[in-house]
């Protein structure tokens with residue numbers, strides 16, 4: 001019986017433990033997520049594409065993993081996608097998808113400041129929250145966008161249990177620093193009875 005990483009990913013903590021888990025998971029990630037009905041990439045990608053005026057504009061797929069999110073962004077009609085991730089093994093899998101203009105390994109504390117203003121949109125699909133990147137990443141990604149830029153992301157049920165994630169989104173929208181374009185609760189991993197909320201924000 002193959003190892004089930006979904007049984008342990010939500011308990012992972014710390015940078016090296018996180019990287020090691022995704023390195024080990026890379027070869028079986030697509031099969032395991034596929035058999036659980038992973039629906040969040042297609043939902044998020046469609047929500048983002050519906051608000052992109054120019055579908056050839058550059059999109060950063062942050063925490064691109066094996067490229068399921070990049071493939072979903074492409075299937076939604078977006079054509080210029082760069083991927084970044086902290087796991088070499090996940091990136092090696094993403095290479096084979098043919099969905100990306102370029103793929104780069106980044107560090108956990110990388111603020112990506114050299115990429116500021118380069119993207120019409122940033123996507124963080126299945127990346128922020130339990131089992132992956134901390135909430136601090138949220139503001140780093142918003143900082144990459146010019147006014148009018150779009151940020152598409154998802155929080156799964158495990159992440160939504162911690163109210164600070166949704167509260168952080170509200171801070172951005174309540175202060176007028178961002179406009180909420182999409183907030184949609186729906187299937188994440190149906191085989192595990194897990195849902196996610198998909199958001200699209202516009203940077204003001």
Ligand SMILES: C[S@@+](CC[C@H](N)C(=O)[O-])C[C@H]1O[C@@H](n2cnc3c(N)ncnc32)[C@H](O)[C@@H]1O
Pocket residue numbers: 018019022041062063064065066067068069084085086087090107108124125126127131132133134137
């Ligand atoms: C659940 S996977 C999602 C991958 C892909 N977006 C998808 O939808 O299949 C989470 C990814 O986030 C990456 N990750 C975890 N922490 C990160 C961080 N602090 N910065 C960037 N990527 C991170 C992991 O290496 C992993 O590839």
